[in-house]
Amino acid sequence: MFGLDKKDAGLLLIVAILALAAPFILNPFPEGSAMAQFNAGYPDLMQRLVIFGIFAIGFNILFGLTGYLSFGHAAFLGVGSYAAIWMMKLLTMNVIPAIIVSVMIAGLFSLLVGWISLRRSGIYFSILTLAFAQMSYALAYSVLTPITGGETGLQPKYTDPRILDGALPDGQMPRANLFGLDMKDGFELVMGNWVFTFNAGYYIAAVVMLLSFYISIRIFRSPFGMMLRAVKSNQQRMNYTGLNTKPYTLAAFVISGMYAGLAGGLLVAMDTQVGAERMFWTASGEVVLMTILGGAGTLIGPVLGAGFIKYMENIVSKINKTVLEQWFAFMPDGIEDVMVALVYPFVGKGWHLTLGLLFMLVVIFLPGGLVEGGQRIGNLFRSKKAKDTSPDGSKTPAE
């Protein structure tokens, strides 16, 4: 199917089903129940899950295949976002030109950064990319305020030119759309106590994510992908055989930069606002975490990692003291207070602590990330020896 072998096609199919049925899967608890707190099936979070999935898939093409650890990928996401919002302000609120231009601009920018940074490898490469990203952040935050809006960021305004769009009705705010289909359009499906939200923007993002995932599978399986893996396992030997690896690593760098730009463009398409913070170094670090947590070098790992971190950030961080008190209300007073005091540091604003602990556990006990965890559980159930080729493309996920 689509030039994929049976296993990869199966994997793509699973991801497709998961993505398309996400409004059901992410909303397992009925409205109004105590567990509804853990529902994640609202448009904004679903969009973020797939968009950061794209970001991580792209990062994995660089890090997972070539082993080059970029600490500045958020810069490409940010550049893509700014490009997209300017297209919306100047050209049209249709998301297609915005997304295409964001990919192109991020590609050009990553060509420049990659061309310079890839002169070094290892930690020096990481530091160079980090420096570029922090430079971009500082530029966007203050120096380039007329172009980037500085701290306030950019939003579409009523007064923007938008030369391709007709005039808006008086007082209406411009909204991102796909040939007239508003990104916020959608409907809710009510089944008993369950409410499932279907959102146009999410499905557009999900389709783009599936395409990106498909392209990433093709790259992993191509001779080009093989060459990148060779760079990772022993670049020196490649050089001694007279082969120049730089074009390959640079191509991988630009491709992953374009993925980041695509994610940035989609972020703007779903939520028409750009702030400089999305280029901050913590954002670059986040995508590294996502990839490692899910399983670097595996196909589906980065998507899982991205989903995991975004879920923690949006759901666990919202559990505040009042919610905890409701949970433990059935306990006697003293014990309730103790329980609240015990759990509170790990939820709400303490979600970073929980994430850090989980990250440590994963790195120590499951070096292959969540994917390795899944494989181990799968093997338990199959109760036979693991086959040599796992469904995820590599036998031992890279660390």
Place this chain on the structure above:
Amino acid sequence: MSFSKLTRRGLIKTGAAASAGLALPTYLRADGHTGFTNAPTGDTVTLGFNVPQSGPYADEGADELRAFELAVEHLNGGGDGGMLQTFSSKALDGTGILGKKVNFVTGDTQTKSDAARASAKSMIEKDGAVMISGGSSSGVAVAVQALCQEAGIIFMAGLTHANDTTGKDKRANGFRHFFNSYMSGAALAPVLANAYGKDRKAYHLTADYNWGYTTEEAVRSSTEAMGWETVNAVKTPLTQTDFSAYIAPVLQSGADVLVLNHYGGNMVNSLTNAVQFGLRDKEVNGKKFEIVVPLYSELMARGAGANIKGILGSQNWDWKLEDQLGSRYSGTNAFVQSFGTKFGFPPSQAAHTCYVQTLLYADAVTRAGSFNPCAVVEALAGFEFDGLGNGPTLYRADDHQCFKDVVVVKGKENPENSFDLVEIVEVTPAEQVTYAPDHPQFAGGSLGTCNPGA
């Protein structure tokens, strides 16, 4: 997408089975047959309080959250009622809003516009919040205000001081009670002229982001209008912690006043550096060297310690207002009383503005008789009220900015305790800080029309 693969597959299966079983009573509904986003249906209404719980303004955020908690308690008839007693509008009676009990959800803005938008969106889409309030920085306020406009939700801004919030980035669904950079400049200028004379040379250090720019512009234009000269204005990076390199050139410049357009930790550090360099003991041009901090807060005064003594600045509100300046500022004591009883210390101005914003929203809904954002906008725009601690106040319809007296303060020489660091110098009446809606510092935006969403 956070479950392990196995659970997900299991869930699909169960999900498919469940949907087959539930297929009969299924119906589809488009968003909002009710006419506006998140129309409250049951006997409760949900408000969203989006404040910085981490990052540089976490202290302000924590205090804002306390104020919101208190406001909700008072709206639901708990506690001593606080400002409900003194508020000039008597529509609120302590039975919630329009008879619906008030619930609230909280979120962390992290003082980043992206995180703040994500948090506000989850409040709107997941929790069904019908109003969002809070925020401790102008970038966040502008970002969330635009989001609320798009979604059809009312935004009641918390602590945001930059002109842009009700200037070039104003929105019909957004309202700001807090004062702004222009008002700081206009209120400070005459006091500065009195205290330091009309023939002064000022040197500005400005935090390098939007709020810094608008504050510098405001203070510059009002001080220059009364005869001061601006020698130089230097931008400092927001992340700077050591300002020595910026302070040293000040003395060589021939300036005799240093204006610190800094907020929070920035201001604490730059002021400390300036004092360490002995600027305040210097004499330049035959005059004593002075330092001015346009936006002040008790929290910053606490951070700066003894260095703040005698330094002039402006505030939106202070907890000692009614005690010192009489019943024009009624409501202040009622609020300080109930806040102090609940939390054990007096509230900050951030807490005050958030508390007042919540009451104003509830009152507007009650007077309008509907949660519909357009009805609320109509009830709030041009609304004149009193008894909320700032004296008679107008919510101007042209830009949804509150106009009220501005408090000029200075660091107290001999503070009695750690909550008494600021001394009220004088109160600049609202007329002196009022400006035309199309003033150049606010030009370039348009409110648009209210958006009920759906």
